[in-house]
Amino acid sequence: MNLLFGYEGRIGRGAWWLARLVVLAIIAAVFVLAYTLEDENGNLQSDFAGPVVGFVALAALPIIFWINVVTTIKRYHDRGKVGYWVLLIFVPYVGALWQLVECGFFVGDDRDNEYGPAPSARKVPSITPEITPVVDTIVAPKQRPFEYDLRPTIKTGRIREYSPTSPRKP
Numbered sequence: 666m667n668l669l670f671g672y673e674g675r676i677g678r679g680a681w682w683l684a685r686l687v688v689l690a691i692i693a694a695v696f697v698l699a700y701t702l703e704d705e706n707g708n709l710q711s712d713f714a715g716p717v718v719g720f721v722a723l724a725a726l727p728i729i730f731w732i733n734v735v736t737t738i739k740r741y742h743d744r745g746k747v748g749y750w751v752l753l754i755f756v757p758y759v760g761a762l763w764q765l766v767e768c769g770f771f772v773g774d775d776r777d778n779e780y781g782p783a784p785s786a787r788k789v790p791s792i793t794p795e796i797t798p799v800v801d802t803i804v805a806p807k808q809r810p811f812e813y814d815l816r817p818t819i820k821t822g823r824i825r826e827y828s829p830t831s832p833r834k835p
Contacts, residue, residue, distance in 0.1 A: 672735045675743040677784040684736035688729050695722050742780035743773030
């Protein structure tokens with residue numbers, strides 16, 4: 666939920682596009698509600714249906730606005746820019762197009778910046794220190810032909826395998 670409602674931190678392009686899909690789903694739900702309250706001639710089924718659709722659309726509008734602003738601020742944070750760049754949307758014609766291109770297609774900073782760690786390089790806590798004492802008590806060291814470092818390497822993403830006689834590499 667912090668993705669859609671908190672404005673601190675960074676998100677990548679995929680999360681930004683995912684937020685666009687959430688907004689699209691909310692808009693589609695309002696249209697489906699309006700469609701289900703229409704009869705076959707395109708008129709609303711009752712006098713009560715018009716205000717219901719209007720109220721739902723009016724209630725969805727601030728939610729859509731907030732999700733757009735928050736995720737765009739986080740995306741600008743990922744690009745190393747301040748959140749005020751979200752105001753670029755108010756520049757006629759060019760602003761919305763530039764925001765779409767910059768947030769949707771440009772790559773963010775690879776390294777940590779003042780807004781937090783890179784979304785693609787978030788570290789998963791290693792479980793190796795907690796597992797090693799348990800494994801040592803269950804299986805004697807002489808019975809273990811290999812040890813596994815469960816932290817994937819940065820370049821390959823594969824788990825490294827070590828022989829007990831070879832020196833460990835960090």
